[in-house]
Amino acid sequence: MNRLLEIYRRLYDAFGPQHWWPGETPFEIAVGAILTQNTNWGNVEKAIMNLKKENALSPEIIHKIKLSRLASLIRPAGYFNIKAKRLKAFISFLMNEYEGSLKRMKEEDTQILRLRLLRIHGIGPETADSIILYALEKPVFVVDAYTKRALSRHEFIEFNRTYEDFQKFFHSSLNRDVKLFNEYHALFVKLGKTYCRKKPICNGCPLEGV
DNA sequence: GACCAGGCACATC
DNA sequence: GATGTGCATGGT
Secondary structure: OOHHHHHHHHHHHHHOOOOOOOOOOOHHHHHHHHHHOOOHHHHHHHHHHHHOOOOOHHHHHHHOOOHHHHHHHHHOOHHHHHHHHHHHHHHHHHEEEEEOOOOHOOOOOOHHHHHHHHOOOOOOOOHHHHHHHHHOOOOOOOOHHHHHHHHHHHOOOOOOOOHHHHHHHHHHHOOOOHHHHHHHHHHHHHHHHHHHOOOOOOOOOOOOOO
């Protein structure tokens, strides 16, 4: 039995479907992926609400809006000066290379696109993969801090391995399935919020004894 | 008041 | 390649 599928089954049985990503459009998902960097999702929702309220949640508006104005709108998400620049950088890329269209971006070869996203200032591996998986619905596995904690605590792989090492671990033993990767990552986040935090609450953890 | 949250870039050794 | 630091709001 594939151990990673065993973990998936346990998480799914414990928590059920997670209905990710929370967002109405691919563009909103991509914006959320940048805003949620090291930040509680509730704060991101407030920032996105501000953008919607001002009718600013579109590539064209964010592209031309003043940096200081954008920063003040996304203030609740934290790191707002940095994230305003990161949003601008991503959207310049989207406008210049794909006519502001995520549908166009989706047509790009996945590996090429991933490398191009990683060259954008402020887009690292987790953000790039979140955009590819959740906004563009292409099968790459998203690794985050919760995933690393859970797998290292249960001695599957050392915490200090690289992002790519963790990702390969999943890619090499699971089918490249968008739905599976979507649910699996979301379940790791759920697990992390419930049990596998910096200060773990291991009692009752569904991964006990895997 | 301390600690944490769905990272990333940059400096320094 | 490894380690340390700045970025910042809001909930527990």
